[in-house]
Amino acid sequence: MSDITKQSLSELVENIKSKKLSSSEVTKAFVERSENSKELNAYITEDYANALNKAKKFDEKPNLDLKLPGIPMAVKDLFCTRDLRTTAGSKILNNFVPTYESTVTQNIWNEGAILMGKLNCDEFAMGSSNETSFFGNVQNPIDNNLVPGGSSGGSSSAVAAQLTPITIGTDTGGSIRQPASFTGTVGLKPTYGSCSRYGIVAFASSLDQAGPMAQNVKDCALLQEVISTYDEKDSTSIDFKRNEYSKELTKDIKGKKIGIPKEYRVDGMPKEIEDLWKKGIEYAKDCGAEIIDISLPHTNYALPTYYIVAPAEASSNLARYDGVKYGFRAEGENLIDMYEKTRSQGFGAEVQRRIMIGTYVLSSGYYDAYYLKAQKVRKLIKNDFDDAYKKVDAILTPSTPSSAFKIGEKTNDPVSMYLNDIFTVPVNLAGLPGISIPAGHDAKGYPLGLQIIGKAFDEQNILNIAYAMEEKINFKNNITDWWIK
Amino acid sequence: MSIDLKTIKHISKLSRISVDEKKAEKLAVDLNSIFDFIEKLNELKTDNVEPLTSVAETTLKLRSDEVKSKNLRDQVIKNSPKENEDYFVVPKVIE
Numbered sequence: 001m002s003d004i005t006k007q008s009l010s011e012l013v014e015n016i017k018s019k020k021l022s023s024s025e026v027t028k029a030f031v032e033r034s035e036n037s038k039e040l041n042a043y044i045t046e047d048y049a050n051a052l053n054k055a056k057k058f059d060e061k062p063n064l065d066l067k068l069p070g071i072p073m074a075v076k077d078l079f080c081t082r083d084l085r086t087t088a089g090s091k092i093l094n095n096f097v098p099t100y101e102s103t104v105t106q107n108i109w110n111e112g113a114i115l116m117g118k119l120n121c122d123e124f125a126m127g128s129s130n131e132t133s134f135f136g137n138v139q140n141p142i143d144n145n146l147v148p149g150g151s152s153g154g155s156s157s158a159v160a161a162q163l164t165p166i167t168i169g170t171d172t173g174g175s176i177r178q179p180a181s182f183t184g185t186v187g188l189k190p191t192y193g194s195c196s197r198y199g200i201v202a203f204a205s206s207l208d209q210a211g212p213m214a215q216n217v218k219d220c221a222l223l224q225e226v227i228s229t230y231d232e233k234d235s236t237s238i239d240f241k242r243n244e245y246s247k248e249l250t251k252d253i254k255g256k257k258i259g260i261p262k263e264y265r266v267d268g269m270p271k272e273i274e275d276l277w278k279k280g281i282e283y284a285k286d287c288g289a290e291i292i293d294i295s296l297p298h299t300n301y302a303l304p305t306y307y308i309v310a311p312a313e314a315s316s317n318l319a320r321y322d323g324v325k326y327g328f329r330a331e332g333e334n335l336i337d338m339y340e341k342t343r344s345q346g347f348g349a350e351v352q353r354r355i356m357i358g359t360y361v362l363s364s365g366y367y368d369a370y371y372l373k374a375q376k377v378r379k380l381i382k383n384d385f386d387d388a389y390k391k392v393d394a395i396l397t398p399s400t401p402s403s404a405f406k407i408g409e410k411t412n413d414p415v416s417m418y419l420n421d422i423f424t425v426p427v428n429l430a431g432l433p434g435i436s437i438p439a440g441h442d443a444k445g446y447p448l449g450l451q452i453i454g455k456a457f458d459e460q461n462i463l464n465i466a467y468a469m470e471e472k473i474n475f476k477n478n479i480t481d482w483w484i485k
Numbered sequence: 486m487s488i489d490l491k492t493i494k495h496i497s498k499l500s501r502i503s504v505d506e507k508k509a510e511k512l513a514v515d516l517n518s519i520f521d522f523i524e525k526l527n528e529l530k531t532d533n534v535e536p537l538t539s540v541a542e543t544t545l546k547l548r549s550d551e552v553k554s555k556n557l558r559d560q561v562i563k564n565s566p567k568e569n570e571d572y573f574v575v576p577k578v579i580e
Contacts, residue, residue, distance in 0.1 A: 099560035193541045206539060232548065236541050304523045315500065322501070324573050326564035335576050340503035352502055353515055356493075359500045360516070373526055375536030380529070382537055414515055415522050431540025456540075 004029035009071065009165040009219035010246075016062075016069050023062070023070025026165075027055035027114060030072045034116065034163040039483040040139045042158040044077045045085045045118040054114045066112030067226055074164040076155045077118035078125055079105045079210070080199040084115065088201040089123040089133040089151075092321050092328045092346030102199025103231045104168060104210045111226050116164060120154030123348045124318065125175055125203045127151050128420040129410065132350040137407050140183055141479050142446055146404045149179030155213050156183040160477060166214045166223055170200060172207045173306055174400075174424025177436035180213055181399035181449030184438040184477035186220045186466070187213045189424075191456045192431035193238030196231035204313035205236075207306075207428045217437065217467040221245040224459060243460045251468040254288035258452075258465070259392035263299035264423060266401060272442045273398045280396055280439055280450045280469070287468040292392050296384040301377050302426040303418060308361050308374035309429070314351075315358025321346065353414065382430040389455050394462055397423050399436040399449035423451060433459045437466045438475040445478055488516045 004026055007015070015021040031048045051072055058070040080086050080098035087093045101109075109115070122132040130138040130153025138153040140146040141161035148157040152169030156179030159167050169176040171189035180187025188211045195210040202208065212223035225246050230239040260281060265274070281291055323329035323342030330345045332338030347355070361370035388395065401422055410417045427434040433456070436449040450469075454462035493513050497504040504512065558571065567574040 096564055099557075099563055193543075232546070235545055236539070238541055238543055239546075298529075301526060301529060304525045307519060307523055308526075319501075323566060324575055325561075327566065329566035332576060335578050336501070338576055339501040343501055344503040347502070352500075353512065353519075355500050355502065356496050356512060357516060357519060360488075360492075360496050363496070363499060370523070372536055373531060375538060376531035376534040377526055377529060379534050379537035380531070382540065413518075415518055418519075418522075429540075 005033045005162040008215050009222065012071060012165055013067070013069065016071070017064050023055040023058040023114065024052070026070065027051050027072040027116070030116060030164060034074070036484050037161055037163055040141060040157050040161055041136050042119055042138055042154040042161065042163055043074065043117045044087055044089070044120050044135045044154065047084055047115055047117045051114050051116045058112065058114065063112060067222065068108065068111040068113040071113045071165060072116045073108065073113045073167060074116040074119050074158055075105060075167055076121050076152050076169045078121055078170050078201045079168065080201070081105055081115060081118065084118065086118065086201070087135070088125070089121045089135060090347065090351070091134040094134070094328060096327055098199070100199060103196035103229070103233060104200065104227045107227050107229055108168070119158055119167060122151035122153065123351050124201065124314070125151035125170055125172055126314070126350050126354055128174070128178060128417050130154065131407065131411055132348055134348060139483060140404050141483065142183060142404065144482060145407050146446070147182065147407055149182035149404060151175040152179050152213060156180055156185055156187070159183070159185045159213050159215060160479065166212065166219050168210055168223070168227065169213050170208055170210050171428065172203050172310060173428050174421035176211050176213055177399050177424050177434055177449070177451060178420055180436045181438070182404035182447065184447030184475065185213060185215060186217055186435065186437050187211065188220050188224055188435045188459070189427065189433060190224065190228060190459055191433045193236055194228045194433070194457070194459070196229065196234040196237050198231055198233040202317040204310040205317060206313060207310060217463060217470050218246060218249060220435070221249050221463045224463070240457050245460055245463055248460055249467050250464050251287070251471060253465050253468045256289045256394065256461070256465060257292050257392040258284050258289045259292050259294035259388055259395040261294050261296040261299065261388070261395060261397060263296050264397045266422060269401055273401060273448065276440045276448050276450065277398050283469050283472040284396060284465070286472050289465070294388045294392060294395070296388060296426070298377065298380045298384050299426060302381055302429055303422055305374045305377045305381065305429060306425045307357070307418060308370050309378065311354040311358035312362050312371050313358070315355045315362065318351070318355055378429050381426055385430045385432060393455070394465055395453040397451045397453065399423060399451040403442045403444065403446035403448055427453050432456055433462055435462050435466050437470055437473070438477070439473050440475070447477065488513055488520060
């Protein structure tokens with residue numbers, strides 16, 4: 001089969017289970033395509049030789065009862081992988097080789113998947129365009145010189161370009177859903193507490209969640225089923241009954257009540273996004289859903305709240321990078337000098353900026369005015385969703401206020417970059433699940449996504465709505481392989 | 486509100502990130518534009534609102550206090566930038 005990399009995850013699993021394909025054939029195909037796609041800069045660390053060996057071993061004694069039998073997979077470089085360098089896109093972790101495995105990746109390998117390498121991302125997941133990575137920009141396979149979104153930009157690029165059948169990202173304020181929207185792929189941010197944070201390089205602990213990034217909703221459901229487990233190693237992991245998301249997936253969403261929040265009609269939103277949203281509403285109706293107008297009155301306060309809460313938690317989490325225990329060290333005249341030089345040289349500009357914001361809002365005299373205030377507004381934002389869910393089962397919004405932009409277009413204005421996450425950030429603040437599905441193209445032919453937001457722990461419902469709408473939308477990505485010479 | 490260079494120097498000291506004059510000036514511009522944006526929260530009255538510290542409405546689980554992993558010294562030391570047998574090494578602290 002010459003078109004192995006064009007197959008979806010579900011097709012590959014089926015073909016390996018029915019012995020039409022071996023893990024070695026599949027792994028070789030994705031490794032070759034990845035090697036021919038260096039121009040995209042989607043990988044930070046490649047592990048192809050090991051992957052091919054593991055595939056060979058799998059084929060010698062294949063366990064075809066597993067959910068991801070012999071499937072090769074590259075993952076975002078924010079997940080600690082035992083004995084394989086994990087950088088979080090930062091110079092400060094350039095040489096860090098974990099001695100342990102993250103729970104989410106361990107769950108994936110337990111189901112038979114094979115690690116191919118680590119994918120590029122914004123430094124410590126702080127960014128919306130993958131331009132803050134120490135390892136350089138990532139190209140969006142949709143068009144030359146276009147950002148793939150961020151922070152899971154290597155992941156979105158790799159899935160859209162079919163360098164990996166599926167992948168995982170992390171989402172603190174939109175880092176799965178925004179890049180999925182920019183690349184015409186599907187990305188799910190699960191409920192906070194659904195996927196273990198153990199072994200994921202921490203950014204903002206009350207917001208961070210891992211989730212699948214896929215070519216279609218069914219693949220996404222399958223990976224979610226694998227990665228979502230209760231884990232006692234994460235004290236915020238929640239012990240709830242998890243569905244078999246892929247098995248229980250259904251297109252029957254008749255009578256589901258879907259809310260349309262009027263506050264998401266933001267000033268200056270391009271008409272293309274407004275039109276996409278209207279189209280989405282029609283698709284949802286065609287699927288038998290009932291559309292209900294709702295209000296989330298504090299939506300406009302979500303981004304300012306996020307830019308207090310996330311940097312505050314980041315400044316605390318990133319205090320551990322001191323040049324002593326692991327990572328990069330700059331020599332100094334004394335201990336303090338060493339700390340200051342290590343952190344000044346080891347962190348990039350955006351990370352330093354956020355540590356400074358976080359330190360300031362937590363500092364003596366400012367805590368009440370900023371951090372406490374933000375926690376109170378966060379409560380109001382969560383209350384908005386709680387009220388809305390008395391009337392509806394899910395909420396439909398655009399994923400992003402625009403399509404992908406050019407590399408370098410927004411790097412000089414942090415606030416305009418932050419506005420990218422205006423529709424995704426409220427979901428993290430409220431701890432809810434959200435999925436972005438590709439739903440159309442803008443005039444330039446770039447993909448646009450729609451977001452479906454669910455109640456806490458109701459991943460199955462938003463996956464079902466996404467699955468039903470996906471069929472009606474019938475989206476096709478226009479990828480020309482322009483980067484392959 | 487305006488964050489001046491003196492404040493930037495103070496935050497940089499608290500953050501243990503050294504900044505020179507040029508970097509401090511750039512940071513002042515960036516932080517001021519970000520804080521202008523954050524100030525929007527002051528439009529809201531929140532006197533009687535409970536702060537949200539965690540979205541997970543569960544209490545922490547208790548577990549028995551037992552050792553589950555041991556002999557991790559080599560793993561713990563493995564990534565240290567400067568290694569000396571069993572210890573992490575830092576510049577001299579006590580004269």
